[in-house]
Amino acid sequence: MSVVLVMVEHDRGALVPGALEALTFGRHLACDLGLSLHGVTIGSSADALAKQLGHYGAEVIHQAHHEILCDYGPQAWGETVAQLARSIEAAVIITTGTDSGNEVIANAAARMDLPMVANCTKLLPRQGLWELVRLRWGGSLLERASLDAPVKILTLAPNRFEATLEPGAGKTESFVPTLDPCLAQTVVRRRVVESKGISLASAPVVVSGGRGVKSAAGFAPLEELADLLGGAVGCSRVATNNGWRPHSDQVGQTGTRIAPQIYIACGISGAIQHWVGAMGAKHILAINTDPEANMVHKADYAIIGDLHEIIPAIVDAVRTAQN
Amino acid sequence: MRILICIKRVPAPGAKIPLSDDGQEIDTTYLGFTTSPHEECAVEEAVRIVEKVGGETTVLTLGPPAAEEQLRYAVSVRANKAAHVVTDTTDWGPERTASALTQAIRSMEAKEGPFDMVFFGNESADSAGYQVGIRVATAMGRPIVNGIKEIEVGEGSVTARRQVDGGFEEYELNLPLMLGIKEGINLPRYPTMKGRLASRKLAVTPFETTAKCGGLSKIELFQPKEQTSNTVVLGHGPEAAAKVVDVLVDLGVM
Numbered sequence: 221m222s223v224v225l226v227m228v229e230h231d232r233g234a235l236v237p238g239a240l241e242a243l244t245f246g247r248h249l250a251c252d253l254g255l256s257l258h259g260v261t262i263g264s265s266a267d268a269l270a271k272q273l274g275h276y277g278a279e280v281i282h283q284a285h286h287e288i289l290c291d292y293g294p295q296a297w298g299e300t301v302a303q304l305a306r307s308i309e310a311a312v313i314i315t316t317g318t319d320s321g322n323e324v325i326a327n328a329a330a331r332m333d334l335p336m337v338a339n340c341t342k343l344l345p346r347q348g349l350w351e352l353v354r355l356r357w358g359g360s361l362l363e364r365a366s367l368d369a370p371v372k373i374l375t376l377a378p379n380r381f382e383a384t385l386e387p388g389a390g391k392t393e394s395f396v397p398t399l400d401p402c403l404a405q406t407v408v409r410r411r412v413v414e415s416k417g418i419s420l421a422s423a424p425v426v427v428s429g430g431r432g433v434k435s436a437a438g439f440a441p442l443e444e445l446a447d448l449l450g451g452a453v454g455c456s457r458v459a460t461n462n463g464w465r466p467h468s469d470q471v472g473q474t475g476t477r478i479a480p481q482i483y484i485a486c487g488i489s490g491a492i493q494h495w496v497g498a499m500g501a502k503h504i505l506a507i508n509t510d511p512e513a514n515m516v517h518k519a520d521y522a523i524i525g526d527l528h529e530i531i532p533a534i535v536d537a538v539r540t541a542q543n
Numbered sequence: 544m545r546i547l548i549c550i551k552r553v554p555a556p557g558a559k560i561p562l563s564d565d566g567q568e569i570d571t572t573y574l575g576f577t578t579s580p581h582e583e584c585a586v587e588e589a590v591r592i593v594e595k596v597g598g599e600t601t602v603l604t605l606g607p608p609a610a611e612e613q614l615r616y617a618v619s620v621r622a623n624k625a626a627h628v629v630t631d632t633t634d635w636g637p638e639r640t641a642s643a644l645t646q647a648i649r650s651m652e653a654k655e656g657p658f659d660m661v662f663f664g665n666e667s668a669d670s671a672g673y674q675v676g677i678r679v680a681t682a683m684g685r686p687i688v689n690g691i692k693e694i695e696v697g698e699g700s701v702t703a704r705r706q707v708d709g710g711f712e713e714y715e716l717n718l719p720l721m722l723g724i725k726e727g728i729n730l731p732r733y734p735t736m737k738g739r740l741a742s743r744k745l746a747v748t749p750f751e752t753t754a755k756c757g758g759l760s761k762i763e764l765f766q767p768k769e770q771t772s773n774t775v776v777l778g779h780g781p782e783a784a785a786k787v788v789d790v791l792v793d794l795g796v797m
Contacts, residue, residue, distance in 0.1 A: 357671070413710040
């Protein structure tokens with residue numbers, strides 16, 4: 221039991237955000253525990269990453285190869301991680317707390333019949349029992365917990381950790397798992413690319429509407445403002461549930477997490493399920509009739525009043541300034 | 544098509560999540576309860592599939608006696624049957640939950656034959672362990688994929704799609720199978736009067752379990768540090784528009 225194993229998450233050979241942070245976290249942990257840091261990349265599409273991973277302190281990079289591992293497949297990836305962890309006697313398995321990272325590592329943990337902890341923000345390794353902090357409610361609530369397991373399996377909460385360089389040996393080793401052919405049915409069979417302009421997740425400006433917008437037609441001025449600013453339109457769950465906007469526009473715990481330069485929240489009270497999706501915004505402007513609304517309290521800027529009068533006035537002012 | 548949907552009763556908090564004084568649980572004195580959103584959509588999806596191709600839907604929950612409310616709600620939106628693994632009022636960890644659900648599903652299947660599909664929510668709204676469905680599927684040797692936002696039922700197989708940045712990933716799975724569903728796959732219907740009446744008459748099948756605690760144990764819950772913001776009020780009404788332009792210019796988005 222002398223290895224911290226980090227599954228380096230990638231999407232067809234490109235590292236996902238948080239992957240190098242997870243490797244760095246693994247390096248610090250390995251150092252504290254007197255263990256060595258190994259990384260694993262799954263599928264030959266990720267082989268070219270090895271050199272870069274070495275720069276973040278990995279002593280060994282296991283490159284998992286198998287014909288089933290040609291694309292993402294949560295069960296095949298999970299089985300691969302489980303087999304590798306057994307063969308190198310890993311004491312700790314870590315990856316990124318993305319949907320896919322959590323999915324793969326949950327499959328690995330289920331196959332090893334061991335506990336798994338999703339979205340950790342803090343670890344206090346002790347002899348035997350570990351204490352940790354993890355996210356609940358998308359980060360609106362935290363849980364302090366203890367973990368009793370022969371192998372500690374966990375994912376790291378997004379945007380909490382930093383990646384720092386430190387050269388490691390970066391020795392590559394090929395690992396060929398034994399995979400049941402039936403695992404192939406949960407491998408991605410086909411990809412459909414949809415381009416629909418600026419994505420909500422990466423838009424520099426998001427103009428979002430909630431209950432106060434009152435109707436589907438009420439979103440027209442919000443769309444106009446978003447267009448003028450090269451941004452995207454978002455909404456709260458109320459707008460989705462009333463059929464005013466598609467779910468793909470929903471900002472929140474069960475929708476999209478956004479991180480714009482400015483979030484313009486119109487007629488949104490700011491319930492925690494919405495806040496979880498919006499809290500990544502650098503700045504917030506709340507427009508609300510209620511000066512006591514939670515969103516107004518959390519915003520950097522606020523305008524009190526009826527959004528149906530205010531948004532068209534902002535559209536005019538922006539247009540005048542741009543001309 | 545026989546479909547089972549596993550659902551969870553969760554509190555419905557507003558602007559804050561109030562905690563009990565000992566930090567052991569959410570103070571629900573003034574909160575309502577709901578079905579975790581991903582699972583509410585999973586129920587709707589199952590009901591729609593059965594309306595199209597025929598069959599039967601069963602909802603299963605693991606939770607305190609009061610979780611019967613969520614089972615009855617599912618029946619009021621056209622699920623057919625309900626089963627309940629009744630727990631004490633404590634929060635069960637993911638391993639214990641998965642093992643109790645597996646026992647209940649095995650016992651239902653032994654009596655009435657296998658479920659073609661079992662749906663779970665991608666993750667629960669409250670504890671969000673991201674693993675119960677995967678553990679059940681692994682224990683029962685069935686395929687499972689999470690994050691599903693579109694399902695097409697074919698002959699003996701199912702095409703399932705999940706949304707990723709810039710498009711969809713598509714999977715083709717053979718029956719019987721399990722899926723983790725995400726909100727947005729559909730817009731759940733509201734209960735009808737007929738549905739409400741049916742839900743009142745419903746007989747819920749109870750299950751007992753011998754499932755043991757897993758290795759992850761809650762010590763306490765606590766609030767993250769409050770992000771305080773000194774909100775600058777730019778003004779009241781449309782007159783404040785000019786100041787918005789100044790802010791947008793300052794932030795470099797104009």
